[in-house]
Amino acid sequence: MSSAQPSNDQARQKSVEAARIAVEMLELAAESDRAAFVRRRCRADASLMADVLSLVALAESEPGFMARPLVRLPEIIGAVRGLAPGTRVGPYRVVSLLGSGGMADVYEVHPDGEPQAERVALKLMRPDAAVSDASDRFRREVETLSRLDHPGIARLVDAGVFESEEGARLYCAMELVRGIPITEHAAEAALDLRQRLGLFLRVCAAVAHAHCRGVIHRDIKPSNVLVTGEERVKVLDFGVSKSVALDSIVVTLTGSPGALVGTLAYMSPEQAWAEEPIDVRCDVYALGVLLFELLAGHLPRDPAKQSIPEFFRQLRDEEAPPIRRVAPLVPEDVASILAKAMHRDRGRRYTGVDDLAADIGRFLRAEPIDIRRLDLAYLFGREARRRPLATGAVCALAIAVVAGVPLVGWQAYRAIEAERKRLEDARAVVREIVNTHMSELHRLPGSTKARRLWAEQAVAIIDRLVEGGAVDPESRSLQIAALTQLGRVSGGTGDATDGDDVSARASLERAIALAEALLVDFPDDDGFRQQLAQVLFLRAFAGGDQSRCDETAERAGSIWRELAQRHPEQLGSRMSAAYTLVRSGLDQGTRGEHPTDSDRALEEYTQLAREYGNTPEIRLGIGMARRWRAEALQRVGEPAWEDDARAGAEVLGSLLQEGVSNDSVVRHLAHCEGLIGLVEARRGNIGEALARAARSGSLVRNLLKSDPTNSLWRTDTALVLSTARDIRLALADWEGASAEERAVHLREAIAILDEMIGIVLQDRETSALSESEKFLLSSFHRSKAEVQEHADALAGDRK
Structure with a gap:
């Protein structure tokens, strides 16, 4: 009696199973792992095991085998x-x-x-x-x-x-998502560069949300990123495990079911070789490949055009080809972003999707991207270690580097005047200054003057380009970005500044006018709208006519809120909108009103934390909002300000402990510590009050020591110390203090005021101070006179 022959359906099912197991087995590098794997998966089915081993052997030995019809299984x-x-x-x-x-x-x-x-x-x-x-x-x-x-x-x-x-x-x-792959949509709609990057940012927002929930996609590719008829981006197939991801390889790879090569094109080296645990950076790599294909129209590496072993070798040993080699019109900054996202060493990629998206957003706003192609901070740091230099000497070295810019700029001018095709080369000079040098120098102690020189050079070059006929939107956006940088570094903008408020206002007002004109010509470009909002917001902090400051702040907030409503998936717009609410809440407190805008800001930050996780940026926003609301509530006499100060200190202190020690964290934490100290002082808790005052003072003094020329840090240090003065005055007024203790506290308050006056003056004449510095100096002198009068009266009573 002969044995029954398997049916066609059974044979086909067995072929599908063999192909699936073979794909999974190919990802295992060690022979011992492969042997155990195939035994476990095939169990006692010797025929299935033989089929699997044959497929694996052919895939590794015969070039192009994986692309042959033998293993294309659509009919099955x-x-x-x-x-x-x-x-x-x-x-x-x-x-x-x-x-x-x-x-x-x-x-x-x-x-x-x-x-x-x-x-x-x-x-x-x-x-x-x-x-x-x-x-x-x-x-x-x-x-x-x-x-x-x-x-x-x-x-x-x-x-x-x-x-x-x-x-x-x-x-x-x-x-159910009815849409087409993102690459097909971009091609059919003939999207330009900015539109494609804007679309890509929506993908990043979705993937970043998943990462915050502990989910790594592992199979990002165009067929898993669809764009609907309403132009909504939807990312599919989240949450699959490693094995499920490999199952999907069998079906949805190059557009036809059963092809076994397409997904390989989006795999990171560590995912393909399985030599180390997978983390979110494998998705960063896949997003880089997706963006490459979105901009260039084809893959950086196509496994269908070579053998699988050769593809894996290239993936492990070679960097992805630069996109400008095949798409020379792609801007250099975008090419650098792609190179970092697709770096074969995951330690040199973006650490997360948020960082990748942030750099894309910076490029769209013509802001500095965070890629260190010319790593000035490293070079200067290495020189400082070889020959220890004082802060002033490091700044001098930075300024010496700046001295070479006029020659570069003149060469760019000549290039534009001589040959129009070199416009991009000249713009690259400006981008290099705005997007690289400015951010690198920002990391260096004592570099404020050098950064202003760089910004002035950038403005001079881009002005000459525009005057010479470069009126394309990118050149105009770069002009706005250069003026914005000059405004930021010149004076009172809430950034590290040179203290020249008048120049800052002039640069920012000019940038506002140019940004408004650009939006008239390109009314549907949200990137340009975002750029205008940023300049308006900076202008709000540059002083001058208060009504103008209020107007620009409100306009900036309105634009950001509109962008946040239109693009709820864009974290940057929502963060900016929340920040404007924080500042307007402080203004409400100054007017004696309850800071309802501060309440709204905290609600928005809390919602962002739920959607994106407690990222450092969102936690900083929460801590900052707590600090500003505490000050607003204090001004209207609402006792809840103590809770906000303590909550803000807890959030910001945890960031500092985790190594997030940028100046914003330090300054806002110092203010929160001071506010808590003031609460303790009014309760008569002398030890706790003085400890908080000492901690807040230490934070800002150390920050200022790293760059004494930084106008913002000087002002903030003085303001933090003003709270330390208030703590001493509160202790002097405490009903339980003796006359001797009151005298001590008043003397300490006067000493603090002397330090505050010295910080503002910084060995300068009063005429050299900015408007805001003159205002502070005047208020500090008045305060000192009042405290001195109080101290003299107390001394008279004691006598």
């Missing part, structure tokens, strides 16, 4: 039986089969009895996949999807168990 997958239309699965009715994978089929369904209701996509485990490990992976996927809640991610609707003839089968229902 397409022939697998699916559910008939009308079949009931849980509370749903099947409309049609959308696609099939190695582990599950995906159907379009509608609620049972409601054929006109909104359709959803139902993912149903295949009968042949209902084994324990696949079921566990499916449950993990559902659990993961349940943690994701973002407008850019296809949401989970429902999950359950379908009792079919073949047995229990798990299913999950998800939002």
